[in-house]
Amino acid sequence: MNTTAVIMAGGKGERFWPKSRTSCPKQFLSLTSDGETMIQKTVKRLLPIVAMEDIFIVTNSAYTALVKEQLPEIPTENILAEPCARNTAPCIAFAAAVIGRKYDDAIMIVLPSDHLIANEILYADTLKKAVTVAEKGENLVTIGITPSYAETGYGYINFGEEKDGAYTVERFVEKPDLPTAEKYLASGKYLWNSGMFIWKLSSVMANIRKFMPDIYSGALKIGESFGTAEFNGVLEREFTAFRSESVDFGIMEKADNIYTLPGSFGWDDVGSWLAVERINDTDDNSNYIDGDVIAENTRHTTICGGKRLIATVGIENIIIVDTDDAMLICSKNSTQDVKKIIARLKEQGRNNLV
Amino acid sequence: MNTTAVIMAGGKGERFWPKSRTSCPKQFLSLTSDGETMIQKTVKRLLPIVAMEDIFIVTNSAYTALVKEQLPEIPTENILAEPCARNTAPCIAFAAAVIGRKYDDAIMIVLPSDHLIANEILYADTLKKAVTVAEKGENLVTIGITPSYAETGYGYINFGEEKDGAYTVERFVEKPDLPTAEKYLASGKYLWNSGMFIWKLSSVMANIRKFMPDIYSGALKIGESFGTAEFNGVLEREFTAFRSESVDFGIMEKADNIYTLPGSFGWDDVGSWLAVERINDTDDNSNYIDGDVIAENTRHTTICGGKRLIATVGIENIIIVDTDDAMLICSKNSTQDVKKIIARLKEQGRNNLV
Numbered sequence: 254m255n256t257t258a259v260i261m262a263g264g265k266g267e268r269f270w271p272k273s274r275t276s277c278p279k280q281f282l283s284l285t286s287d288g289e290t291m292i293q294k295t296v297k298r299l300l301p302i303v304a305m306e307d308i309f310i311v312t313n314s315a316y317t318a319l320v321k322e323q324l325p326e327i328p329t330e331n332i333l334a335e336p337c338a339r340n341t342a343p344c345i346a347f348a349a350a351v352i353g354r355k356y357d358d359a360i361m362i363v364l365p366s367d368h369l370i371a372n373e374i375l376y377a378d379t380l381k382k383a384v385t386v387a388e389k390g391e392n393l394v395t396i397g398i399t400p401s402y403a404e405t406g407y408g409y410i411n412f413g414e415e416k417d418g419a420y421t422v423e424r425f426v427e428k429p430d431l432p433t434a435e436k437y438l439a440s441g442k443y444l445w446n447s448g449m450f451i452w453k454l455s456s457v458m459a460n461i462r463k464f465m466p467d468i469y470s471g472a473l474k475i476g477e478s479f480g481t482a483e484f485n486g487v488l489e490r491e492f493t494a495f496r497s498e499s500v501d502f503g504i505m506e507k508a509d510n511i512y513t514l515p516g517s518f519g520w521d522d523v524g525s526w527l528a529v530e531r532i533n534d535t536d537d538n539s540n541y542i543d544g545d546v547i548a549e550n551t552r553h554t555t556i557c558g559g560k561r562l563i564a565t566v567g568i569e570n571i572i573i574v575d576t577d578d579a580m581l582i583c584s585k586n587s588t589q590d591v592k593k594i595i596a597r598l599k600e601q602g603r604n605n606l607v
Numbered sequence: 608m609n610t611t612a613v614i615m616a617g618g619k620g621e622r623f624w625p626k627s628r629t630s631c632p633k634q635f636l637s638l639t640s641d642g643e644t645m646i647q648k649t650v651k652r653l654l655p656i657v658a659m660e661d662i663f664i665v666t667n668s669a670y671t672a673l674v675k676e677q678l679p680e681i682p683t684e685n686i687l688a689e690p691c692a693r694n695t696a697p698c699i700a701f702a703a704a705v706i707g708r709k710y711d712d713a714i715m716i717v718l719p720s721d722h723l724i725a726n727e728i729l730y731a732d733t734l735k736k737a738v739t740v741a742e743k744g745e746n747l748v749t750i751g752i753t754p755s756y757a758e759t760g761y762g763y764i765n766f767g768e769e770k771d772g773a774y775t776v777e778r779f780v781e782k783p784d785l786p787t788a789e790k791y792l793a794s795g796k797y798l799w800n801s802g803m804f805i806w807k808l809s810s811v812m813a814n815i816r817k818f819m820p821d822i823y824s825g826a827l828k829i830g831e832s833f834g835t836a837e838f839n840g841v842l843e844r845e846f847t848a849f850r851s852e853s854v855d856f857g858i859m860e861k862a863d864n865i866y867t868l869p870g871s872f873g874w875d876d877v878g879s880w881l882a883v884e885r886i887n888d889t890d891d892n893s894n895y896i897d898g899d900v901i902a903e904n905t906r907h908t909t910i911c912g913g914k915r916l917i918a919t920v921g922i923e924n925i926i927i928v929d930t931d932d933a934m935l936i937c938s939k940n941s942t943q944d945v946k947k948i949i950a951r952l953k954e955q956g957r958n959n960l961v
Contacts, residue, residue, distance in 0.1 A: 598901070
């Protein structure tokens, strides 16, 4: 059975403002010193498992030019342009319907476009195991990340017994408070929900039909028109009519045959500016510094410089990001609030800065 | 007797980098919302006491164009250009020698160019009283600032008994440590040394002759050549040969007839970026914000914006100063260390940023 991959690349990356903008969100940025963008890395690490012509990118129609520019090897017909954002369930249904025109059945690996993986060998091995599990019956497999601390910013997967080389899933739980996260960590029965899914096309379509029949029928219409002159019109009409729904809530929390495979391959969701010091080398003062910077008595600080000199004196635990038209100076405790700056800019009608 | 004023405007203002540069130091900047530069304010507040044509500006030769531009009303011949920096004693001797060509004797008010005064009426009244004291005998009068807290960054004046409408000076003391400053404050017998002096030309010349005969003879030569074709050559030769000497050490700590008048007119030496929040209005979060700024959960922070948006999130007690080619982000505890950035830039040979 062919193995295909669907990379979901429609995110807005608001927490990486001011580098991430509506016109070029996080997945199209390089946040590491090697200069590769997040989505380029995502494709590259898939190549030991999936052929280039079987990698599909679902993104917002505003970003298809960026995808073509950054990933010229991906066949143009594999770049699926959503006319609007409807969360992960319609995204996956759209991709599944299109892949259904190419293969009667296939393995579908569904991945975010903006995460980092430190150990790509272990990553590929884990995905291969997941493919083996997914090939059996109607199994829906998700990769769970072995928690290294009591993170409150992720959803968790409570797993049960070992079965068929994976673990059954008892339940998915939302982002916990700290005492709950600590309990999860101590129990040894919880994994972080990474948003990576592996299943057969036939399995996911059966579950979409069962739990989201409206989305199923719209997706079928989109798939039927794929490659025809009607495609754009059908896509626009059907996709726009979809409700927003996550695949977690729409399928995973309801379906049977849910399995999880623990992954320990150095996963980072690069969820905020705090990630930059985790995914890059830091200096003797625990600073990550990129660009023209003079740091005097500065510690635990992340500086992503721009075209001008940035001089810091006596600061710590600060994130500084410079761009041509906007600069962020943010406490490390407040990285989740970067979104509030975007909200303020929108209120002010300053869309050129968003 | 005519009253003249000498404004010392040769400072480098390094603690106000990156706004203050070698090419345009602090005294030529506006640090208040009214847009007036420090030296413009200094001249303006003197006008109730001194006629424009009796105000002399001593500055580095690199800044004469800036002085002419900012103070077009000052007669060109009153702008005295030092060929190099030699601290306050040679500066005052130079000015005294030149004024000696205009007046046989006169009152000389000597002032820094880069301080702020909140109450200009009380300031003028204090200077007038000082002039009265200076007119008697060979009195050398200095304005002492009534301390409002135990500052360790200023020198202090220990005053004695009241005499002739002023106080005798027991001694000048260098910047104290905190316990000493607290003792000074509690004693009620100490004032801050503001660097403002009032004396007769004849008095100061007599004391320069007595305590710094080398500088006296050089200054006389400069004065004699003033207005002749030889002036620039004499000035270059004599002034460059002067040793660096402060008037405090060179005269005030040695002379007799030293008097001080306590001033309580809202003096601020604008000694570091910390001053900006003192001399301007702050908002409800105790921030001083100038420019295009979005401040989210930001307190006790000073932001001097430039041409781009500055967004702050969750920070406090930080000073942010933006310019076209360099940006400073400095803890309020570290404003004295801004000079270290300049030292680093010089090491790197980046004189365009100094």
